[in-house]
Amino acid sequence: MEVRNGGRGFGLTRKEMLAGLGSAAAMAGMSGSARAAQLAQIAELIGVDAKHSGKGLTFDIGMSAPVTGPAGIFGSHVTDLPKLAFSHIEAMGGPKFNLILKDNKSGDPQAGVQSVRELGFAHVPMMLTSEVADLAAELTGIKQYKIFSLDGSGGTSLFGQHRSYFWGTIAITPNDAIPGVVKYMLKAMPGAKKISFCGWDLGGLSDAVEDDAQRYFQGTNFVLGANERSKMGATDYSANIQKIKSSDCDVVWAIVYAEDIGYFMKQYSTSGINKPVFTFSNPVAAQQIAGPAYNGIYLAFDLFDPKVPSNPWSKFFVDEYTAHVSSTVPPENYGANTYEDTFIFWQCIMRVLKAGGNPKDGVQLDAALRKNPKFPSLYGGSSSAVGEIEFDLETHSVKHRPMMIAQYQNGKVEQKAHFDIGGADFKMLG
Amino acid sequence: MNLANFLQLAINGISNGTSYALIGVGFGLILGVSGRFHIAFAITYTLAAYVAAMLTTWYGWPFWLAVLASALAAALLGVLMDRLVYLPLSLRALQVGTDPLLIMFVASLGLVVIGRNAIALAFLSQSSMNIAGFSNSGVNVGPVTITTLNMVMVAVSWALILLLAAVLNYTALGRMIRAVRANWEMSLCIGIDPSRIFLVVFAIGSFLSGVAGVFQGTLTSATPDMGLPPLFYALVVAFVAGLTSSPIRVALLGLALGEVEALSSLFLPTQFAPLVVFAILFTYVAMRPVKLADLRRSFSRRKPQAAAG
Numbered sequence: 001m002e003v004r005n006g007g008r009g010f011g012l013t014r015k016e017m018l019a020g021l022g023s024a025a026a027m028a029g030m031s032g033s034a035r036a037a038q039l040a041q042i043a044e045l046i047g048v049d050a051k052h053s054g055k056g057l058t059f060d061i062g063m064s065a066p067v068t069g070p071a072g073i074f075g076s077h078v079t080d081l082p083k084l085a086f087s088h089i090e091a092m093g094g095p096k097f098n099l100i101l102k103d104n105k106s107g108d109p110q111a112g113v114q115s116v117r118e119l120g121f122a123h124v125p126m127m128l129t130s131e132v133a134d135l136a137a138e139l140t141g142i143k144q145y146k147i148f149s150l151d152g153s154g155g156t157s158l159f160g161q162h163r164s165y166f167w168g169t170i171a172i173t174p175n176d177a178i179p180g181v182v183k184y185m186l187k188a189m190p191g192a193k194k195i196s197f198c199g200w201d202l203g204g205l206s207d208a209v210e211d212d213a214q215r216y217f218q219g220t221n222f223v224l225g226a227n228e229r230s231k232m233g234a235t236d237y238s239a240n241i242q243k244i245k246s247s248d249c250d251v252v253w254a255i256v257y258a259e260d261i262g263y264f265m266k267q268y269s270t271s272g273i274n275k276p277v278f279t280f281s282n283p284v285a286a287q288q289i290a291g292p293a294y295n296g297i298y299l300a301f302d303l304f305d306p307k308v309p310s311n312p313w314s315k316f317f318v319d320e321y322t323a324h325v326s327s328t329v330p331p332e333n334y335g336a337n338t339y340e341d342t343f344i345f346w347q348c349i350m351r352v353l354k355a356g357g358n359p360k361d362g363v364q365l366d367a368a369l370r371k372n373p374k375f376p377s378l379y380g381g382s383s384s385a386v387g388e389i390e391f392d393l394e395t396h397s398v399k400h401r402p403m404m405i406a407q408y409q410n411g412k413v414e415q416k417a418h419f420d421i422g423g424a425d426f427k428m429l430g
Numbered sequence: 431m432n433l434a435n436f437l438q439l440a441i442n443g444i445s446n447g448t449s450y451a452l453i454g455v456g457f458g459l460i461l462g463v464s465g466r467f468h469i470a471f472a473i474t475y476t477l478a479a480y481v482a483a484m485l486t487t488w489y490g491w492p493f494w495l496a497v498l499a500s501a502l503a504a505a506l507l508g509v510l511m512d513r514l515v516y517l518p519l520s521l522r523a524l525q526v527g528t529d530p531l532l533i534m535f536v537a538s539l540g541l542v543v544i545g546r547n548a549i550a551l552a553f554l555s556q557s558s559m560n561i562a563g564f565s566n567s568g569v570n571v572g573p574v575t576i577t578t579l580n581m582v583m584v585a586v587s588w589a590l591i592l593l594l595a596a597v598l599n600y601t602a603l604g605r606m607i608r609a610v611r612a613n614w615e616m617s618l619c620i621g622i623d624p625s626r627i628f629l630v631v632f633a634i635g636s637f638l639s640g641v642a643g644v645f646q647g648t649l650t651s652a653t654p655d656m657g658l659p660p661l662f663y664a665l666v667v668a669f670v671a672g673l674t675s676s677p678i679r680v681a682l683l684g685l686a687l688g689e690v691e692a693l694s695s696l697f698l699p700t701q702f703a704p705l706v707v708f709a710i711l712f713t714y715v716a717m718r719p720v721k722l723a724d725l726r727r728s729f730s731r732r733k734p735q736a737a738a739g
Contacts, residue, residue, distance in 0.1 A: 068550055068554075201701050228700055229699060229700070229701050230700065230701055231701050234701075235649075235650040235656075236446070236650075238442040238445075238446075238692075239439060239442060239692060239695040239700045239703060240700050242435060242438045242439055242442065242695075243435070243695070243700065245438070246432050246434060246435045246438075259557065259558060259651075259653075262651075263650050263651075266649075266650065266651075267649075269568075270566055270567055270568035270575070270577045270579075271568060271575055272568045272570050272575035285556075285557055285558060288556070288558070288560065288651075289558055289560060289650070289651045291560060
């Protein structure tokens with residue numbers, strides 16, 4: 001007997017599913033029937049193809065993450081997510097995965113190059129990478145060794161687009177959020193006129209951010225005030241902040257990431273400036289560094305709300321994350337993306353198997369994505385259907401992504417507006 | 431030029447420069463007296479910040495007690511480094527007739543690598559730690575804002591620098607330190623044990639690095655890599671001021687360096703400010719080339735006849 005998934009035609013035998021779910025439930029140490037039912041529902045919703053699920057196979061999957069260095073807290077967090085996905089995939093009747101973890105040392109290009117080289121030598125067909133493939137250092141190796149790669153923490157950005165075998169599963173930061181932020185400021189901050197930037201100095205990429213912002217400022221009263229740049233990993237922003245202060249701006253955009261935004265806010269809070277600050281990520285490490293100084297900051301990035309999961313799969317993910325990964329740090333979009341990316345690999349494996357190909361070939365996995373760039377997603381969806389992630393075959397980034405503007409206050413995030421990439425479907429909340 | 435900008439940057443320069451002064455004095459004292467090229471100074475700086483973070487956040491110690499304990503921990507680590515690593519290597523080098531300069535440098539580099547990674551491993555689950563217990567806030571004085579942390583840091587740092595200068599100039603211990611700095615072999619003749627003086631300067635220098643590290647950790651947070659950038663400033667300050675200069679002269683140079691760096695932001699993009707410091711060192715070295723023989727003589731102190739010659 002097969003559990004069919006509507007019109008997709010994928011199926012999973014009840015026997016296979018129950019066998020897998022039973023082992024997963026035992027592993028989780030929780031009520032077997034409840035969890036098994038949930039897993040069965042998810043398997044059906046995401047369209048598991050039991051005949052080509054890869055059961056019995058074992059796949060090596062590489063991961064290049066910032067295990068050590070300034071972003072180490074992020075790395076130690078996200079490396080748990082593929083393992084969670086592996087257990088779910090296996091429980092759903094899928095293959096086994098063997099994670100080969102490499103440390104990119106938080107954006108160290110040499111470490112990134114070495115990581116991808118080692119994964120290439122090991123003939124790893126697929127790889128989870130981060131920070132735009134370690135700030136592009138890994139892209140050459142990904143192409144050379146034909147490793148089908150997904151990046152859920154940095155995406156493609158602008159400099160990682162159109163690159164062979166490399167796909168981003170997060171909105172481009174900050175460019176995809178800029179139109180939404182501009183729309184929000186127009187509605188919520190009508191008196192604001194001058195916006196000052198403080199961003200990482202990434203050369204042409206920083207110029208592209210400025211150009212994008214200026215493009216969206218056209219037709220509004222917004223003008224650019226100070227345009228400060230800092231080096232990645234900076235901890236002293238006193239000079240930048242002084243220049244922002246002297247620009248007499250109404251709003252600040254802090255286009256720095258990882259822990260840097262924490263250092264920025266820590267100094268900003270004692271600088272005598274009380275203008276609102278927007279930033280484009282929400283790293284836990286930054287919250288910890290800044291402490292109370294983080295209060296009031298506006299966040300503009302992908303909307304993954306663990307408190308209000310948007311579909312049954314994301315709810316299951318949040319529950320499982322809380323039970324097995326961390327009960328204190330809530331799951332955020334980076335973790336959700338990494339988990340989801342592992343399922344995208346599985347979907348591609350099933351497609352290749354169905355087509356009679358070799359699922360341990362990165363080229364064929366990549367081709368499977370190109371043939372149909374739509375996959376089930378934790379984002380969006382409804383109470384009865386999972387969401388959908390669709391890749392842009394031109395840019396290799398996501399075509400759509402629920403995004404939000406939110407405000408941080410004492411560990412809580414209050415959502416202020418929702419929108420899609422490019423400010424589409426913008427909606428104020430409350 | 432905007433006056434408010436100038437004043438604020440000058441204030442920022444005082445706080446940054448004071449930090450450079452403190453670490454420059456500590457590093458310079460160790461280098462000038464013992465001849466150890468102690469770049470593991472970065473580790474005592476970092477360790478103190480982590481100790482303070484642990485004491486204040488995990489055990490709820492009062493901030494100032496944690497500062498003292500952390501600086502003492504840094505001093506102890508510095509002493510242990512000299513006793514367990516530098517001294518045996520130095521004696522071995524003397525036995526085999528090898529120049530200890532490079533050996534000390536490599537050993538110290540090894541300590542940096544080990545120390546940095548040990549701290550990173552010990553705190554793997556958290557890439558940074560905050561130091562609690564100090565309520566930092568901005569105080570507006572006309573067009574400029576001064577933070578309470580910076581005011582306290584400047585006051586404490588200069589108090590320590592002046593105290594050290596007084597100790598060196600007016601106490602028996604200070605005279606012994608200066609004697610060893612001038613010529614440790616000759617100091618033996620008047621009953622001074624240089625190895626004990628080395629321990630003292632390692633303790634003092636590391637203590638100062640610990641205080642600087644705790645203040646920096648309070649301003650930002652404690653991270654495994656936090657000691658490396660200040661080391662660069664300490665090197666510049668110690669070299670440009672001179673290895674036998676008084677702490678006050680070294681500190682004033684550190685202060686000037688901070689001011690130049692901060693005020694350079696008036697004319698240069700902010701991210702280029704550290705390059706100004708490098709340019710100062712480059713210019714100094716270009717104008718006053720350091721002879722390798724002088725360095726060896728200064729660091730190894732094992733060829734008095736060459737020094738005399």
